[in-house]
Amino acid sequence: MSTAEKIFEKARALPEPAQALVLQWVENLTPRASHPPVPLTREEASEMRGHLAAWEQDWNAPGMESYDRP
DSSP: OOHHHHHHHHHHTSOHHHHHHHHHHHHHHSOGGGSOOOOOOHHHHHHHHHHHHTTHHHHTSTTGGGGOOO
């Protein structure tokens, strides 16, 4: 029996509210690439730029390129 089948069998035995929680948990594990991106409002984008600006000096510091993935 596969792991997925074992999980299904255990989840099937749970009460309905617990099954809903298991489903929500599994959906949260799904890579976000399968969901269309939610566009940011201008205010949200501005706020995000402000938060990221605090990291600019660290981001551009010498040696940080070693953290880049190929």
